[in-house]
Amino acid sequence: MATHPEIPEVSDEKLVRRAQRGNMPAFEELVARHRDKIYARAFSMMRNEEDATDLSQEAWVKGWQRLKQFHGDSSFVTWMTRIVINLCLDQLRKHKRQRAESIEHLEEDLGGVERQMPTVTVNPTEGLERTELRARIDKALGQLSHEHRTVLILHEFEDLEYKEIAKRMQCSIGTVMSRLFYARRKMANLMASWKREQQS
Amino acid sequence: MLKLQAWVDGELSKPEAARLAELVRSDKEAAALAAELTMTRGFLAGNEPEFKLPETREFYWNKIQRGIERAGADAPGRQDLPWLIALRRFLVPASGFALVAFLTVFSIGVFNRNPGAGPSTADGHYRPLVEEQTLSEHVDTISYRPRSENMFVVYIVNKDDAADDDDNDAEEMDDAVTQ
Numbered sequence: 001m002a003t004h005p006e007i008p009e010v011s012d013e014k015l016v017r018r019a020q021r022g023n024m025p026a027f028e029e030l031v032a033r034h035r036d037k038i039y040a041r042a043f044s045m046m047r048n049e050e051d052a053t054d055l056s057q058e059a060w061v062k063g064w065q066r067l068k069q070f071h072g073d074s075s076f077v078t079w080m081t082r083i084v085i086n087l088c089l090d091q092l093r094k095h096k097r098q099r100a101e102s103i104e105h106l107e108e109d110l111g112g113v114e115r116q117m118p119t120v121t122v123n124p125t126e127g128l129e130r131t132e133l134r135a136r137i138d139k140a141l142g143q144l145s146h147e148h149r150t151v152l153i154l155h156e157f158e159d160l161e162y163k164e165i166a167k168r169m170q171c172s173i174g175t176v177m178s179r180l181f182y183a184r185r186k187m188a189n190l191m192a193s194w195k196r197e198q199q200s
Numbered sequence: 201m202l203k204l205q206a207w208v209d210g211e212l213s214k215p216e217a218a219r220l221a222e223l224v225r226s227d228k229e230a231a232a233l234a235a236e237l238t239m240t241r242g243f244l245a246g247n248e249p250e251f252k253l254p255e256t257r258e259f260y261w262n263k264i265q266r267g268i269e270r271a272g273a274d275a276p277g278r279q280d281l282p283w284l285i286a287l288r289r290f291l292v293p294a295s296g297f298a299l300v301a302f303l304t305v306f307s308i309g310v311f312n313r314n315p316g317a318g319p320s321t322a323d324g325h326y327r328p329l330v331e332e333q334t335l336s337e338h339v340d341t342i343s344y345r346p347r348s349e350n351m352f353v354v355y356i357v358n359k360d361d362a363a364d365d366d367d368n369d370a371e372e373m374d375d376a377v378t379q
Contacts, residue, residue: 028261036253040250121232137249156248157244188239
């Protein structure tokens with residue numbers, strides 16, 4: 001794979017324009033620049049290296065096929081992130097149809113569990129180094145169901161509004177609100193319990 | 201509680217937000233819950249876990265390149281010229297109309313040869329014209345003349361539209377991608 005020596009100096013916008021004209025090395029450079037971010041979004045949703053790698057690669061193939069539809073209304077990486085999110089959501093829907101729902105998940109979906117959780121009054125992340133904080137957030141995210149984790153990711157990390165999340169997840173706004181509420185309360189309680197463990 | 205969360209997220213209308221703000225001021229439980237939700241938002245913001253792709257640039261790219269080649273999308277820049285699209289838009293219905301005109305003229309000729317008795321072969325035997333299908337690249341035309349009715353029916357199907365409909369169904373989810 002030969003990379004043009006000038007390419008690393010070129011902006012994303014110029015690379016996109018070149019790629020839209022069929023310039024494959026320009027597209028390859030875009031992949032190299034943003035592959036970690038696209039992979040990270042897929043991994044955060046799928047929690048599985050193999051799925052995340054496959055889906056992120058599929059997203060890049062789709063990105064190439066649809067480059068004509070990209071008009072620069074958002075950044076290129078945001079546009080690509082939306083593509084990989086949609087692919088992950090499709091995949092999660094397929095998984096959901098295949099797996100039997102656990103009683104715990106059913107309770108979470110129906111609501112009520114989060115109401116019994118104690119309110120966390122002291123910030124459980126106080127005094128944590130950023131690396132440690134991120135590691136705990138990752139661990140807590142790993143304990144949520146796909147549905148709760150996805151809503152949380154789309155709202156907190158992708159800054160999507162309830163309505164947009166509902167559209168993407170093909171559910172009602174009420175379901176989004178309820179899942180987000182549960183996910184946040186669970187995150188706060190998990191972080192608080194780990195803080196208590198650390199102190200004792 | 202969900203409204204309280206919507207208030208924290210700034211998703212409420214002004215009057216509702218004012219009502220919730222009042223509730224938080226007057227209700228300790230609501231205030232504690234709002235504080236917890238705000239805190240959770242706070243520690244998540246800017247602290248998304250980072251993950252590195254566990255593959256080399258070359259290995260990762262090779263699979264993408266193969267995927268692009270398999271999908272037959274060698275160049276996103278390859279697109280029909282605008283004048284060609286306009287010409288095709290004109291030609292498809294025009295060819296359909298031409299086909300109808302031809303079939304109409306043809307059928308009139310057939311009827312006139314032996315009016316009232318329906319089409320017949322050269323040896324004078326009766327041969328009912330029931331159905332005729334014409335295949336073209338863009339248009340399917342099916343015509344028939346019911347023996348009992350004094351009429352001639354032609355169906356025209358635009359193959360391009362039919363193909364587009366199929367594509368649209370398949371791409372429905374993907375079209376949700378917004379910028």
